[in-house]
Amino acid sequence: MKVYLVRTADFQLEDFENVLNLLNAYPGTIDFVDGGTVELDNPYGSKIFRNKTKFEHQEQLDIMCSMSEYSTKRYERPIFPLKKKYYTWKQLFDEVEYYRNEQHVDLNDFVFLLTNQYNEKNWFAFLGPSLRTGFIHTDDWPWFFGDGTDIRYPIAYEVTTWVLRGLMCQNQKEIVTRFHKKTVGCVNDFCKNKTEITIKMRTADVCDACMQVMKNKDVPPHYLNQLFSVMDGIRANLMFRKRIGIINKDSRIKIDLDAKKIFLTDFGNLDVRLNPKELSLYLLFIHHKEGIALNSLHDHNEELFTYYQKVSGRFNKDEMQNTISLLVNYLDGELHTTLSRIKSKFKKAIGTELSENYYIQVLPTGVHGIPLNREGVEIV
Ligand SMILES: [Zn+2]
Structure with a gap:
């Protein structure tokens, strides 16, 4: 059986792909599939959430008012009264049914629309008449789980429960x-509240x-069995994040050279995508637990070249050597840019606080390195 996830563009691609990673981390006969992007027609109207209580309830609000624009860049806590454009359930289900027909989706397979757009009854999610078509609201999760929440967990959980x-x-x-x-x-549980x-x-x-x-x-x-595993896994990941301060344990990581991704195993397989240059540099530092002084990085030119050759997919040796020579030059901006990109990618994946042990940084010994416990590192 397949479960297709499609998204509207307002739900970020990176979050979308990581929801799929979370769901596919538990093997079984249900495949969670990237169904691509769809565009919705115009919203039906707008609604006003007069206050926090209204906003936190799954029920209908039928007050019509003028449109307001909504920015999806960063989660901003709502200020009440709050105006939102919304779609009727029928509009959302029709959109997904249209997609099913276009893509010739099997009758038994599920298709979910993941969208930041509001729905008429302010529900987290619901299934259309066929029960194989549904929508899931992807916005506002930090409102319920707190600002530091990784919204990908509750969204993946919703997909599972609606299946x-x-x-x-x-x-x-x-x-x-x-x-x-x-x-x-x-x-x-309905969770009217x-x-x-x-x-x-x-x-x-x-x-x-x-x-x-x-x-x-x-x-x-x-x-x-598979759906329960996903639910248990999501719960475990939520807990791992919550308790990490006390248990003082790093997540295991899996460095996938083909996919050019680093999977954070204990965070439900969330991934960090590095380009070949970033990945080669990361591999070098993973292999040098004791760290390397940046101004002696050129001593590791050859080793770095080997990694780069492996992951870049390039064949011209001179070109590759040029790239590496630039990268190991302490005085060139390239190295520092690459280091800061790696850092920001980890931060983006799991947040500032939790990402601390995973990126290249100055170690207590004064040289650069990755503090991560190497026992949990796997390279494939
Ligand atoms: Zn029950």
């Missing part, structure tokens, strides 16, 4: 009737009653 609901219910009405109005820490979603995501559990329904509906056990 589960699609499999265990016959129609939209059944989905709604199976919701628990009171939050019990089950996947089927949207802030309660943090409870269900941290328990990542399914109550006995819902478990029985899944059994009665003959949801294939291998699907359940």
Whole structure:
């Protein structure tokens, strides 16, 4: 079975790809597939959230007002009253159904639209009449989980739970009737008060009653097994982030030379993408645990060249040697630019505080190096 994720351009590509990484980190017969980008028509209208309470509730607001522009650059906490453009559920489902037909998606496969756009009832997500088509709201997660939240975890979690609901219910009405109005820490909690979603995501559990329904509906056990693994994994990652200050442990990393990515295993396989130059320099420092003084980097010219040759995909030796000579020149700006790009990529992936041990920096000994514990480093 395939689960296609498509996005509107306002949901950042990097976040989108990492949601896919998270979901695909747990092997099984469900494939989570990059379905590309879609464009929505014009919104239906606008709504006003008069206050925080309204904003935090999944219910309809039917006040019409003038349009307002919305910037998606960085999460800005809303100020009330807040005006938002919104789409009707029908508009969103029609868009996804159109995509299904265009792409000849199998009837049993799921397609989810991931979008920062608001929907008429202010829900986190819902499935269309076929129960194989849905939308997931990708904005505002920091509002519920706190500013430091990595929104990719709750979004991946939502994808999982809506697949589960699609499999265990016959129609939209059944989905709604199976919701628990009171939050019990089950996947089927409705969370009318949207802030309660943090409870269900941290328990990542399914109550006995819902478990029985899944059994009665003959949801294939291998699907359940995979979906539960994803949910458990997301929970573990959320917890790993939360507890990292106390347990004082680095995430394992996997350096994939073909993909030119560094996967942060314990952060649910979130990836950091380095270009060949950055990756070669990173490999050099990974291999030199004790660190290297930047002004003696040229002593490692040959070793660096070997890495670059391996990952750059280039063949002209002179050109490659030129690139490396520039890179190891302490007085040239190239080295410092490359170092700062690597640093900012790690920061972007897991935040300033958590990224501290993973990038190249000045070690206590005064030379440059990567503090990361090498036991958890794997190069493939
Ligand atoms: Zn339940």
